[in-house]
Amino acid sequence: MRHVDSPPSDAHTLFEAFLAALGDADGGARLYRLHAPEAPVRHGAGLQHCSRVDETSFARAHGEISRRGQDVLPLFSLSRCLAVPEDPGASRSVAWFETKEQRQQTPLITAVGVETAACGPRVGWCTLASRIEPWTYTQGLLHSLSDYTWMRRTEPAPARALLDASYFRRHWRAPVELSTLPDARFSCRMSTVCCRNDFDIALAPEAQLVIDAVPWEGLEPRLAGTRLSVRADGKLQLKTAGEACRFLGARQQCLMHQAVGHQPFDTCAIFPYTFARTPDGVAVALSPVCPSARQGLGLAPLACEDDLRDRLAQAEPRECSDYRLAPNRPIVWEDFRQIETGLLSCLAAHELPLRRRLFVGTQMLGALLHNRAFTTAQWLVEPIPAITQELRAAIHGMLGKILRWDRHVLRALPPAPPSELATLEVRDPDVVARILQNMLFSKTYSYQYDLTTAFNFAVLLYLLALVMQAAVVPAPLPDRHWQELGSLGVHGLLKDVLHEGLPDGFRSVLGTSEFGHWMLAA
Numbered sequence: 001m002r003h004v005d006s007p008p009s010d011a012h013t014l015f016e017a018f019l020a021a022l023g024d025a026d027g028g029a030r031l032y033r034l035h036a037p038e039a040p041v042r043h044g045a046g047l048q049h050c051s052r053v054d055e056t057s058f059a060r061a062h063g064e065i066s067r068r069g070q071d072v073l074p075l076f077s078l079s080r081c082l083a084v085p086e087d088p089g090a091s092r093s094v095a096w097f098e099t100k101e102q103r104q105q106t107p108l109i110t111a112v113g114v115e116t117a118a119c120g121p122r123v124g125w126c127t128l129a130s131r132i133e134p135w136t137y138t139q140g141l142l143h144s145l146s147d148y149t150w151m152r153r154t155e156p157a158p159a160r161a162l163l164d165a166s167y168f169r170r171h172w173r174a175p176v177e178l179s180t181l182p183d184a185r186f187s188c189r190m191s192t193v194c195c196r197n198d199f200d201i202a203l204a205p206e207a208q209l210v211i212d213a214v215p216w217e218g219l220e221p222r223l224a225g226t227r228l229s230v231r232a233d234g235k236l237q238l239k240t241a242g243e244a245c246r247f248l249g250a251r252q253q254c255l256m257h258q259a260v261g262h263q264p265f266d267t268c269a270i271f272p273y274t275f276a277r278t279p280d281g282v283a284v285a286l287s288p289v290c291p292s293a294r295q296g297l298g299l300a301p302l303a304c305e306d307d308l309r310d311r312l313a314q315a316e317p318r319e320c321s322d323y324r325l326a327p328n329r330p331i332v333w334e335d336f337r338q339i340e341t342g343l344l345s346c347l348a349a350h351e352l353p354l355r356r357r358l359f360v361g362t363q364m365l366g367a368l369l370h371n372r373a374f375t376t377a378q379w380l381v382e383p384i385p386a387i388t389q390e391l392r393a394a395i396h397g398m399l400g401k402i403l404r405w406d407r408h409v410l411r412a413l414p415p416a417p418p419s420e421l422a423t424l425e426v427r428d429p430d431v432v433a434r435i436l437q438n439m440l441f442s443k444t445y446s447y448q449y450d451l452t453t454a455f456n457f458a459v460l461l462y463l464l465a466l467v468m469q470a471a472v473v474p475a476p477l478p479d480r481h482w483q484e485l486g487s488l489g490v491h492g493l494l495k496d497v498l499h500e501g502l503p504d505g506f507r508s509v510l511g512t513s514e515f516g517h518w519m520l521a522a
Contacts, residue, residue: 013094014083014121015112017074019099022160025066028059028193031161036115036122036274039210040145040162045152047145047162047206062160069157074167077101082109083132091116092124092137106171110163113140127151128166142213146264149314173309177281180301181344181441186272186284187298191291194271195245195377197483197490198408201267202235203228214259220249238265266314273301273308274490275317276443279333282317284308285442288435288486291479296434318443324450326369327511339368339451340440347437347458352380354429358459359384359520365452366513384422387521395522396421398503399463405496409468409484418470419461422521432465432485439489448495453511459519461489 018034021027021065035041037051042061051451084314085093092115099108109131113124124137127144135143150165151158156172159165176520208228216224223246228236239245247255256264263269272290276283284301286293301308323336331339346361347354363379368371403410418424426432436458440446445454468481488494509515 010121011084011112011114011208012078014123015095015097015110015126016078018112018123018126019078023066023075025063025070028062029055031062032058034123035334036095036117036124038123039115039124040141040148040206042151042159045094046204047148047151047209047462050408059275065158065160069160071081072156074164075161076100076108076110076163077102079107079138094137094140095134101167101171101369104171108167111135111140111143113137116266126163127163127171128163136211139217142210142215142260144208145210145213145304146260146262148210148264149204149266149269151206152204153313155313155379168313169310172313173306174282174312176312177304178284178302178305178308178312179278179281180284181437182288182436183296183348184284184293184301185296185298186286186290186293186301188250189292189297192248192254192265193256193289193291193479193483194268195248197289197487198241199239199487200241201238201245201265202231202233203238203265203267205230205234205236207236207238207265209254210260210264214256219259220255223255238267270311270315273311274316274438274442274444275312275315276447277317277319277423280337282312283441283443284312285438285490287490288431289483289491290486291482293438294431294434294482294486296430306373318447320443325365326450326452329369329450334445336451339365340446343451343455344437346432347440348431350433353425353511354433354462355382355384355425355520357433358455358462358516361455362513362516362520365455365516369452384521385517391518392422392522394505395519398506399467402464403467407493409480413467413471417463417467421466421470424466424470426462427469428467431482432462435465435485435489436461442490444490444492448492451515452513452516456510456512456516456519457489457494459516461494462520463519464488 016036021031032050032055035050035383037049039050040047041050041058043052079098079100081095081096082262083096087282093111095112095114097110098110099110100106101108109127109129110126114121114127115124125141125144127140127147144162147162147165147169150168155174212339226246231237249255254263272287272293273424274285274287288294292298310477323333324333325331325339342364343361346357346364347459349357360379364374367374400415403415439458439461440454445457465485468477472478506515
């Protein structure tokens with residue numbers, strides 16, 4: 001690589017033509033012909049090698065995307081050539097340019113992979129970088145492909161090419177207000193729980209292009225030629241619930257992150273955050289599967305807002321247009337937000353035993369549902385109403401069905417809850433409360449069902465924590481139990497109780513405050 005004061009004509013001419021065609025809604029055919037046969041180009045909602053994409057359909061899509069996004073797509077201009085290869089006659093080489101995005105007047109460093117054949121030089125890839133790097137052609141291709149998830153995003157606009165995707169990843173952030181729980185904290189401590197927990201993770205088909213571009217021979221030879229299986233829905237299976245990620249290295253590091261310099265897979269890049277759209281912006285919760293998030297260790301998410309918005313841009317936040325207090329009680333967003341805040345405050349009342357916090361929450365919901373006055377002072381001291389032995393047996397039977405689910409941690413527990421369940425209290429109330437708060441704040445259940453049903457799910461998760469605790473007395477809960485509680489809560493697995501664990505007689509009362517009372521007394 002040698003630095004230059006004036007650009008060599010071939011590299012300059014090629015890249016100048018590339019930027020001109022990229023910025024021209026009618027330049028799709030020219031842009032297509034400037035690419036090398038194996039260059040990754042837009043195809044439908046993703047990427048494909050140029051030789052496998054029809055020129056006419058490519059040009060049509062380029063025009064449609066350009067016109068639809070004409071007010072937000074970046075406008076690139078070429079300033080000067082910064083560096084060219086030592087051997088300009090090489091079949092594959094890398095050139096570096098200084099460019100500018102005209103809308104924001106942002107100076108950029110752009111790398112271009114040039115492939116030279118009998119027909120002349122063609123663009124093999126094009127991406128942005130923070131500085132000139134000693135990349136080989138293959139390394140640059142990998143960095144370009146690693147932005148593949150942005151080709152599937154529609155905000156701020158669909159990308160015309162990976163150069164747009166690279167720009168959006170680095171310089172665009174959603175202009176929305178973010179809200180988090182007051183005591184939310186997270187910093188990655190390399191536990192790799194997210195790589196080994198029993199998540200089923202699928203990726204877009206373009207992820208295979210990234211995997212193929214990694215120089216595995218020098219990084220991890222056993223992974224050379226890795227092909228992810230294709231699922232029935234067309235996605236690629238990164239891992240099933242029963243396996244650890246194959247890209248986890250011997251030193252517990254992510255090999256994909258190591259190869260690229262950032263996490264290219266969107267599901268992995270987003271974790272441990274979960275996002276939900278609200279009329280006020282986006283609510284950001286944390287997955288308690290992650291030990292740092294569960295224990296409240298690290299930085300407040302908004303202290304790393306740029307990183308948080310980068311993750312948000314790759315996520316598909318939960319959305320809801322109809323808000324409900326109970327199954328048949330629609331409410332406006334302002335009321336939903338106020339009630340949710342009240343329930344979260346109940347869970348955060350550290351001076352109270354957690355069972356009492358949950359009881360106060362159910363009483364609050366009952367008062368709202370039945371138009372009764374709030375008697376908070378009374379709720380803090382009154383005994384939890386007793387239930388009949390028949391009802392207790394039914395609830396214990398429900399818990400027993402849950403414990404027989406095909407979940408490794410649950411099936412390893414005793415097949416029935418302890419008879420003294422109603423008298424137990426959790427040994428780690430702050431951790432369990434944090435799990436329940438993130439469960440509610442993530443909108444996993446309150447959006448899908450309603451606030452009362454969601455809070456009853458929180459009570460149910462509390463009872464499962466008690467069952468786990470009773471099974472490992474006097475030792476603290478192992479990490480795998482905490483991870484299971486996090487998966488059942490924030491990641492929505494507990495909803496299967498509606499189909500597998502909930503007796504028919506309970507289905508009609510799951511969205512009532514009375515059901516929460518019954519479970520707390522069981």
